[in-house]
Amino acid sequence: MANLKDIRKRISSVKSTQQITKAMKMVAASKLKKAQDGVVQARPYASKMSDVLASLAVRVKPGKHPLLQRRDEKKIELLVITSDRGLCGGFNTNVTKAADNFLREKKEGCEEVVMSVVGRKARDYYRRRNWEFKTEELNPGSTSFSQAEAIARPVIDRYVEGEIDAVYVAYTEFKSAMTQNIVVKRLLPLEPKTLAEDEVPVEYLYEPSEDALLADIIPRYIYTQMFSMLLESIASEHGSRMTAMDSATNNATEMTAKLTLLYNRARQAAITTELMEIVSGAEALN
């Protein structure tokens, strides 16, 4: 029979843990709201950007810009996006698992894989596995377009210089607070869109020249993609932290109920024993 004092201690410790998880859940919920807004707000820009690029790209020859050129994928780069902080359920392990699977798959076809990471969790995970990183960024739970640019620019440079032939990104796609998809998406080279059979490309006027515009827009488009990936990853992080903390809070409630029951039983047992002792003591006197 567990000691009464021990059970009491357990109960109060579970309760204080619950307070923490509850608070974390609420913080995550409000951060999620903000991050979700960010994702939604960024969508019109991103989708229009890809429209503009698509309408531009169908009209130029594929070889015209280095970022539209496809090469054999001999050397590839994998960029893994996770969070800095833990306590968000399987969020980070899911991403690294997907990234590991991807690495295993690509091992045969490629000569070399280089790696970049965003987020402390990915960094620590792959550092333990003796990877070296081309780019290493933290992910403090909020982002800006300039951060996306700072991450994407060196990647683009490496691609243009021929150091790598393709770039993939492993991150979490945000669907809703409950559902998130882990995806490995190709960032570079861009998938050139093709026109449908009956579609006729509209003749455009350009200012400045077509080439100058293309050279300007394509990197921007990639920054935009990077930005939305970061936003989605962050929203997913808060979403999964919220769910994780919610279930932790529920578990704590369950546990307190169980422990309280145990405590009461132990208390009653103690009282019963005491009574028995008194009764038998009184009987012995008679």
Place this chain on the structure above:
Amino acid sequence: MESDKILLEIASPYRQVLNIEVDEVIAPGEEGQFGVLPGHTPFLATVTVGQLMYRQGNQMKHVAVSHGYAEVEYHRVIVLLDAAELPDEIDLDRAEKARLRAEGRLAELGHEDRDYYEELAALDRAMNRISIAKI
């Protein structure tokens, strides 16, 4: 009324700024201002820091814009920008402070400094905001 209106959509990475029907758009292109009336030929241009104006009826309105692109179709103008602000969103104090900061930095830097042009651009943006907020 679709034939004589233009749908003007302005978006920055952080939000959709405008999505309205207008009669005319005048945007600061990199190679000079350009005006768009309904039925404009398809046109793609880079936009630079300045004022984008649009007309609704007799009313002319302004938006502070920074670098970006404008895609013009017959009855639609899509403007994608790094940042865009409507006049009533501009924080005049902040813009003034940004202007003073940029001016201060510029006074210290020489032409050959890398930051010089960044500061110049910052000054540009601040001045642009101030001038629009004061309209």
